Amino acid sequence: xxxxxxxxxxxxKPGYIYFDTAATSLKPNSVIEAVNMYNRDLSANINRxxxxxxxxxxxxxxxxxxxxxxxxxxxxxxxxxxxxxxxxLNLVASSYGLKYLNQDSEIIISEQEHHSSFLPWQNVAxxxxxxxxxxxxDQHGKITIEAFKRVLNDKTKVVVINYISNVLGYINxxxxxxxxxxxxxxxxxxxxxxxxxxxxxxxxxxxxDFFAFSGHKMLGPTGVGILYGKSSxxxxxxxIEFGGDMNEDVEKTNSTWKKYPTKFEAGTMPIAGVIGLxxxxxxxxxxxxxxxxxxxxxxxxxxISELLKIEGIKIYNLYSDTGIVTFxxxxxxSHDAIxxxxxKNIALRSGQHCAKLIHDFLEINSSLRATVxxxxxxxxxxxxxxxxxxxxxxxxxxxF
Amino acid sequence: MSNLDNLYREVIMEHYKNPxxxxxxxxxxxxxxxxxxxSCGDDITMQTLVCDGVIKDCRQVASGCxxxxxxxSVLSEIMIGKxxxxxxxxxxxxLNMVSNKxxxxxxxxxxxxxxxxxKQFPARIKCASIAWVAFKDTLSKE
Numbered sequence: 001x002x003x004x005x006x007x008x009x010x011x012x013k014p015g016y017i018y019f020d021t022a023a024t025s026l027k028p029n030s031v032i033e034a035v036n037m038y039n040r041d042l043s044a045n046i047n048r049x050x051x052x053x054x055x056x057x058x059x060x061x062x063x064x065x066x067x068x069x070x071x072x073x074x075x076x077x078x079x080x081x082x083x084x085x086x087x088x089l090n091l092v093a094s095s096y097g098l099k100y101l102n103q104d105s106e107i108i109i110s111e112q113e114h115h116s117s118f119l120p121w122q123n124v125a126x127x128x129x130x131x132x133x134x135x136x137x138d139q140h141g142k143i144t145i146e147a148f149k150r151v152l153n154d155k156t157k158v159v160v161i162n163y164i165s166n167v168l169g170y171i172n173x174x175x176x177x178x179x180x181x182x183x184x185x186x187x188x189x190x191x192x193x194x195x196x197x198x199x200x201x202x203x204x205x206x207x208x209d210f211f212a213f214s215g216h217k218m219l220g221p222t223g224v225g226i227l228y229g230k231s232s233x234x235x236x237x238x239x240i241e242f243g244g245d246m247n248e249d250v251e252k253t254n255s256t257w258k259k260y261p262t263k264f265e266a267g268t269m270p271i272a273g274v275i276g277l278x279x280x281x282x283x284x285x286x287x288x289x290x291x292x293x294x295x296x297x298x299x300x301x302x303x304i305s306e307l308l309k310i311e312g313i314k315i316y317n318l319y320s321d322t323g324i325v326t327f328x329x330x331x332x333x334s335h336d337a338i339x340x341x342x343x344k345n346i347a348l349r350s351g352q353h354c355a356k357l358i359h360d361f362l363e364i365n366s367s368l369r370a371t372v373x374x375x376x377x378x379x380x381x382x383x384x385x386x387x388x389x390x391x392x393x394x395x396x397x398x399x400f
Numbered sequence: 401m402s403n404l405d406n407l408y409r410e411v412i413m414e415h416y417k418n419p420x421x422x423x424x425x426x427x428x429x430x431x432x433x434x435x436x437x438x439s440c441g442d443d444i445t446m447q448t449l450v451c452d453g454v455i456k457d458c459r460q461v462a463s464g465c466x467x468x469x470x471x472x473s474v475l476s477e478i479m480i481g482k483x484x485x486x487x488x489x490x491x492x493x494x495l496n497m498v499s500n501k502x503x504x505x506x507x508x509x510x511x512x513x514x515x516x517x518x519k520q521f522p523a524r525i526k527c528a529s530i531a532w533v534a535f536k537d538t539l540s541k542e
Contacts, residue, residue: 335440335465336408339521343403351440359441365463366441394402399413400466 002295002377005287009375017380020347022166022324022371024216025197027276028283035221035276045268047245061271064278065261068226071281072211073202078234080227080261081269085193086116088212088227091264092189093120095237097158103129105157108186110135110143111357112165112172117191118357121160130157140319141165141361143172149180156186163195167358167369168317169324171199178207187233193217197373198296198322200289203228215273220280224273227264234260241266292374296323299372299381306385312392316362323372329388332395334366340391341368346384406517407524408466411474416466421459421476430459433537435530442468442527446475446534455479455487458535465527471515472531478510484539491532498528 006012008028018026038060044053046061069076082088097120101107107121107130125132133151135143143161152159159181164171178188192213195201203211210233215224229237239246239257243266248256257263284292300323307313307327315327329337338350349369352359359366372381424432424447434445442464449457458479462472475494479487494512496503500519518528 333441333465335442335524335527336467339404339407339524342521342523352438356438394404398405398408399417 002375005375006377008283012375015345017346017376017383019370019372019376019380019384020349021197021373022194022217022353022369023349024222025219025373026375027221028219028280030279030283031220031276034279035272038272038275046271057271057275060275060278061269064274067278067281071201071285072196072228073204074228075231077259077261078228078231080229080234080264081274082212082225082227082264083223083270084214084216084225085191085212086225088210088225089117089189089191090120091227091237091240092210092212092229093124094240096187096233097121097124097130098127099238101128101130101157104155105130106133106151106153106155107131108133108135108148108151108156108159108161108181110161111137111361112141112143112162112168112170113160113355113357114162114166114191114193115354115356116193117160117162117189121158131155135161137361141168141317141358142170145173145176145180148177152180152184152186154184156181156184159186159188160191161188162191162193163201164198164322165324165355165358166194167324167326167353167355167367169194169320169322169326170317171195171321174208175206178209182207194322194324197284198289198293209233215277215280218277218280219283220277221270221273223270224277229260231260234264237264239263239266243267287374295374296372299323299376299378300325302378303370303372303381303384306381307388310385310389310392312396313388316364316367323376325370325372326367327370328364328367329392329395329400332391332400334368336395336400337368337391340394341387344387346387403520407521409514409517411511411514412466412470415470415473419460419462419469419473421457421473421480422461424459424461425457430457431538431541433534433541435534435537437464437468437526437530440464440527442530444468444472444530444534446472446531446538448479448535448538450484450539453484455482455484460531462531465524467515467518467524467527468530471512471528474511474514475531475535478512479535488536488539491536494532495529499525 009026011026042053042057044057046058068079136147187209189210196213197218211228216222246263246266312330334350430447432447436443444462447459458476460472460476462469498518
C-alpha cells in the first residue's frame with residue numbers, strides 16, 4: 001500500500017529522504033492541484049464579487065470551513081482561518097489574555113511548549129502582571145496529571161498546553177487537563193500543530209476552549225491555519241486585526257464588526273491555501289488515522305530499535321507517541337552532524353526546534369530531530385541508519 | 401574522501417578542541433559584543449582592547465558547532481596587533497569569502513584561509529560568520 005501512497009507525493013524522489021515532517025509535511029498532488037486550480041481558473045476574491053469566479057471562490061472557501069469543522073467536530077462558525085498556529089495562539093493571548101488577566105491571575109504552561117505557544121503568554125504575563133506557573137515535567141520530560149494538579153488553583157485563569165510536543169513527541173492528557181481546569185473555571189488553549197496530522201481530534205469530546213493548528217503540517221499549503229474557539233468565547237473576543245471585510249458598519253467615530261468568525265478574518269485571506277487545505281483533509285480522511293498511526297508506529301519502532309544498537313548516539317525521547325525521534329551524536333554539535341545528513345540528501349532538523357525551554361530541561365544546547373510519517377518507507381529508515389553509522393565513524397575519525 | 405573534508409580541515413578541528421584567547425576579561429577598557437543564534441544554539445562573545453587604533457588584545461567565548469567555535473578562535477589570533485583599518489578590511493574579506501561573494505584573494509587571511517571550504521555549504525555560512533560580525537561590532541563601539 002505504501003508505494004501507491006508515495007506516488008501521491010511528487011516531492012518524494014529516489015535519493016532524497018524526507019524526515020522533517022514535524023517542521024512541515026509533504027504535500028500530495030490533490031492539494032497542489034487545488035491550489036493551482038484556484039490560481040489558474042479563479043483567482044478572484046471572496047465575498048466581494050457578483051461574477052461567477054468570485055461566487056465560486058466564496059463557495060469553495062466556505063466549503064473548506066465546513067470541512068474543517070466536521071474534521072474536528074466543531075460548528076462551522078467556530079472555525080477561524082488564520083495565517084497558521086502562531087497567529088491563532090497570538091490572537092487568543094492578545095485578545096483574551098491582555099483583557100481578562102491581571103496581577104491576581106495565573107497562567108499554567110509547560111517547558112514543552114513551542115515558542116509560538118509560550119511567548120504570547122509570557123508577553124501577557126509581563127503586561128498584565130499575571131504569573132506563569134510551569135507544570136513540573138517528570139524525568140522523561142512528560143507532563144503528568146499529578147504535576148498539573150500541583151499548579152492548578154483558584155487563581156488559574158488560563159492553561160496553555162501543546163497536544164503533542166514538537167521535540168519529544170509525547171501525547172499530553174488533554175481531556176483530563178481540560179476537565180480539571182474547568183473545575184477551576186480556567187480556560188484551556190491547546191497548541192495542536194503536531195497533533196492534527198496524527199490523531200483524530202474531537203473538540204467537543206475534549207471540551208477544549210481554543211485549539212490552533214496549521215495547514216502545512218497536515219499535508220496542506222503553507223500560510224493557512226485554523227483557530228477553533230467555543231462560540232461563547234469567539235463572541236466575547238475582540239478582533240486584533242482591523243480592515244476590510246471584518247467590519248459591519250463604519251463611521252468616523254465608531255464602527256461595528258461582523259459576527260465571528262468573519263470579524264477575525266480581516267483583509268484578503270490566504271484563499272488558495274484554504275481551498276488546498278480542504279483537499280488535505282480529504283486525503284487524511286481517505287487514508288484514515290488508524291492506517292496513519294499504524295504505518296508511523298511501524299517506522300518509528302524500527303527506527304528507534306536500530307538507533308539504539310548504534311554506539312555513540314544519545315536519544316532523548318525513547319517513548320515517543322508519534323514519529324518524532326530527538327537525538328544527538330555524542331560529542332558532535334547538532335549543527336555539525338546535520339551537515340553530514342544534508343550531504344547524503346537526508347532532510348532532518350537541527351537546533352532547538354523553536355523550543356528552547358525543553359532543551360534547557362534536557363540540559364543540552366541543541367539536538368537533531370528526525371520525524372517519520374506514513375509516507376516514509378522502511379528502506380528510507382534503513383538508509384538513515386546506515387548513514388547514521390557512517391556519521392558516527394566519520395566525526396570520530398576527524399577528532400570530535 | 402567526503403565532501404565534508406573541505407569543511408572540517410585539521411586546523412579547524414584543532415582550534416575547536418583548543419580554542420585560543422578563551423575567556424573574557426572584566427575590564428571596562430575592553431569592548432564586548434555577544435551574538436546568539438537561537439535556531440542552532442550558537443552563543444559567541446567577542447571582546448577587543450584597542451589602544452591608539454591598534455588591537456592590543458582579542459578575547460572570545462564561544463559555544464556551539466565546531467565551525468563557529470573555531471572561527472572565533474582563529475579570528476582572535478590573527479587580529480591581535482592589527483590596526484582597526486586592517487582588521488575591518490580583513491573581516492569584510494573573510495565574510496565575503498565564506499559567503500561565496502567576490503573577495504580580494506591577494507589579501508592574506510592567514511590561518512582564516514582554512515574556512516574557504518565553507519562557501520560550499522551555504523547552511524554553514526552563518527556559523528563561520530558570527531564571530532566576525534560580533535568582532536566588527538566591538539570595533540564600531542570605539
